[in-house]
Amino acid sequence: MTKSVFIIGAVLGMLVGCATPGEQTTAAGGYPEWFLNPSNVYPQERYMSAVGSGRDRRDAEQQALAALSQAFEVEIRVDETTRERYRELMTDSGTMTESEIDLTQVRDVRSAQTLLNVQFGDAFMAPDNRVHIVAYLERMATGRLYVDLINRNEAQVSDYLAEANGSQDPLRRYAFLSAAEAVAANNEMLRDQLRIISQPMSATLPSGNSRSAIVSRRTDAAESLPVAIRVTGDAENRILPILRRAVAAERFPITDSAAVLTVEGAFEIEPIDLNPDFESVAWAFSATFGRSGGTSLLSYSDQGRASGITVERATALAYEDMAVSVEQGFARDLRRFLNELVLGSN
Incomplete structure (x- = not known):
């Protein structure tokens, strides 16, 4: 069944005789005032509000929250990696709590209630058995x-x-x-x-x-921190470019000489007996991030198995898994290492 969401329209001034927000004031036809004339109950200069409709109260609340979230579709975007780094820095340092961080991070409908400091009015069931509810927040x-x-x-x-x-x-x-x-x-x-x-x-x-x-x-x-990257075991040159991108994401220049920092990577793939119906391989990836000259600062390792109809297919899947390990695991640990340099000074 199609879900309906109605954004509350703006009004120019405070209306005299408004109903109190959250009250189930009944207007003509048995419908609540906030449903027929929402601006009478939630004047725009004092509130942000939206009405959601659904199969039940929970569904209606989610739709109302989604509508409120749309009002926060701002031009400035922060990628998920930066969001997570912000969360780790602020909570691990004790500057903010997890709940305070949640107040400002809209990622999905469920996070909107915490974000927006939302309250709900009474639910109303229409003759078609659809539930309607208003969600609102006080601007001040x-x-x-x-x-x-x-x-x-x-x-x-x-x-x-x-x-x-x-x-x-x-x-x-x-x-x-x-x-x-x-x-x-x-x-x-x-x-x-x-x-x-x-x-x-x-x-x-x-x-x-x-x-x-x-x-x-x-x-x-x-x-001022050029990085030299050396790898072994990547004969087909599939993983090296991904490792380079993970390092370059931190804006470190990649160099073949005069490096200040280094990344030493190793990739291994070998056939294994796992399932008689498929060809299988085991893979392992390790990387060390350190200063040029041998001082290790970060060590990362991961391993797994992959199976396919042919050895070639199993190998291809193993490379895909290793690519994810580099893009997500190694890159994540590199960011955490940088965070530890910051937080360790507190």
Whole structure:
């Protein structure tokens, strides 16, 4: 059955005699006032609200939350990797709690209720047995929450920049600048969301640290840390390009000489007896990230098995699994290592 979602329209001024939000005020025909005339109950200058409809109350709530989430479709986007890094930095340092982070991260419908500080009015069942419900938030209360989070983020960015300025180690300096960019990126998104919630409150905030300036400094810091990548066992050159991309994602330049940092990778694939109906191979991947000259900073390893109708197919699947290991596992551990450089200084 098609789900209906109705976005609450804006009104120009406060209406006299409005019903109290959340009340099941009945209008003509037995329908609640908030369903027939939502702006009478939830004036736009005080509330953000939306009505959702579904098979049951839970379904209707999800649709109402989805509608509210659409109001936060801002121009500024933060990729999932940066979101997760922001979460780790802020929670592991004790600057914010997990629930406070959730307040500002819209990823799906279920996260919207926490994000938006949402309340629900009473549910209403229409003659067609469809359930309708209104979800709403108070602009001022939610705006104050955002202002607090934004100010705390700005303070954290300033602390990271100060640490970067005082660091004599180029890798530590890069780590602090990278952390500052992650927090600044999320704060930029929060500022954009606050403009939607309350333009007057947004206008009172100082401009804060420039993300573009931080990005420029991070790029300059990375340029002083060229990385040499050497691998064994990748005869078909399938994994090396993926490993290069994982390192380059941190903006480190790749070099064949005069390296400051190194990545030593090893890939192995060998046939095994696993299932008589299929051909199977075992694979293993390991990588060491360190300083040129032999100091190891990070070690990563992963292994698995793959099966196919032919050895060639099993091998192809093994390479796919190893590619995921590099793109997700090794890259994730490299980011965590950088986070540890930052958090370990606290």
